[in-house]
Amino acid sequence: MSFPEPYAGLVIRYAYLWKREFDAGREEGTKDRPCAIVMTVVDEDGDKEVLVLPVTHSRPAHSADATYGPLPPRFFAHVRDEFLERDQREKSERVRRTE
Numbered sequence: 201m202s203f204p205e206p207y208a209g210l211v212i213r214y215a216y217l218w219k220r221e222f223d224a225g226r227e228e229g230t231k232d233r234p235c236a237i238v239m240t241v242v243d244e245d246g247d248k249e250v251l252v253l254p255v256t257h258s259r260p261a262h263s264a265d266a267t268y269g270p271l272p273p274r275f276f277a278h279v280r281d282e283f284l285e286r287d288q289r290e291k292s293e294r295v296r297r298t299e
């Protein structure tokens with residue numbers, strides 16, 4: 201099975217590591233959860249870095265709304281803009297991982 205190249209707006213399954221878990225010494229999230237890719241950048245070594253945000257675990261009203269894949273563009277733009285605005289007010293604490 202091949203995976204798509206990561207891009208902003210794609211929802212993926214990922215073992216998200218919460219900051220509090222990282223601070224407690226964990227190196228891996230406790231479970232896979234849906235996460236939205238907010239942005240991808242290429243660092244100075246040419247490696248791709250991906251910034252993801254977890255998606256709530258609350259069950260949607262319609263199960264078809266829970267499928268993985270790209271977020272609707274207007275919804276993604278709203279999520280991205282809200283994140284960037286909050287990050288300007290209160291810098292987000294990032295957890296760097298190798299996977």
